[in-house]
Amino acid sequence: MTIHQVKELTSDGIKLAREFLSDAREGKAIELPKGLLTDAVYAKDAAVPCFVEKRAFANRREAGEYLSEALAPLGIGNVNGNYPLWSWLGIFYFDSFVEQDDENRYKLARLPDYAFVLDTNTVNPRDMLLHRLMLAWEAYRRHGDQFAQWMLQQPVTSVPKIVERTIRSRQRFSSQGIVKLIGMLYIDPQSYAPKRGAGNDDAIGGIRRLNDVLDQLYMTYDVYGMSAEQLLALLPDEFKRFNTAAGSARD
Numbered sequence: 001m002t003i004h005q006v007k008e009l010t011s012d013g014i015k016l017a018r019e020f021l022s023d024a025r026e027g028k029a030i031e032l033p034k035g036l037l038t039d040a041v042y043a044k045d046a047a048v049p050c051f052v053e054k055r056a057f058a059n060r061r062e063a064g065e066y067l068s069e070a071l072a073p074l075g076i077g078n079v080n081g082n083y084p085l086w087s088w089l090g091i092f093y094f095d096s097f098v099e100q101d102d103e104n105r106y107k108l109a110r111l112p113d114y115a116f117v118l119d120t121n122t123v124n125p126r127d128m129l130l131h132r133l134m135l136a137w138e139a140y141r142r143h144g145d146q147f148a149q150w151m152l153q154q155p156v157t158s159v160p161k162i163v164e165r166t167i168r169s170r171q172r173f174s175s176q177g178i179v180k181l182i183g184m185l186y187i188d189p190q191s192y193a194p195k196r197g198a199g200n201d202d203a204i205g206g207i208r209r210l211n212d213v214l215d216q217l218y219m220t221y222d223v224y225g226m227s228a229e230q231l232l233a234l235l236p237d238e239f240k241r242f243n244t245a246a247g248s249a250r251d
Helices: 009-024 060-070 085-092 125-130 134-140 144-152 159-169 174-187 207-218 228-236 236-241
Strands: 003-005 007-009 044-045 050-054
Touching: 007 009, 007 085, 009 085, 009 159, 050 060, 060 134, 060 144, 085 174, 125 134, 125 159, 134 144, 134 159, 144 174, 159 207, 159 236, 174 207, 174 228, 207 228, 207 236
Parallel strands: none
Antiparallel strands: 003 050, 007 044
């Protein structure tokens, strides 16, 4: 087992990483640029020495638990929102997430740059948690299995619309009750896949409608401090179709 000291990408490193992602998306790049993760011009040591190993993660839980332990010496203040750190980690584990075809071309599909690299000059802060590893770390440390098992059991690279709508509001994502409620309503407990139609923007009782109702309830209740069960009791009848649905088809 080979361990590597955690680093942060410099501005030159982030630029080169994004050029690599662009080339990989077009089928031009078949390997990481030499020195991107190690050369001083592209990467610098993290604030406190800590180490990671190259490995695969079966789901977000594995990634979140592993990174929580590996990055613990840095302290949350040096990890949370640290774009250069997460950019280095995103590229370091890139080969673990993105498969290659028979000609060694990466199957990057339509994954955006911010799934792996966070550029302060271009990324919208609301997209920050769409970085695949940062999301795993945040979901694990904030909620764990008790409140976010549905999210943690999904593959690291998979971000269904249900997840995206959950994390785009940091206030809602920080609420253990709301995160658990979303899982209770919209996620099949066996497959952890979204229930049919739950992510559709025009679905009656869907995730978009839930966000609107929570905003209305906030005028009267402390929705961000309530439990999932308390919130469920306040929801209109239109949400019953998802609370009792057993469908597991992906939206």
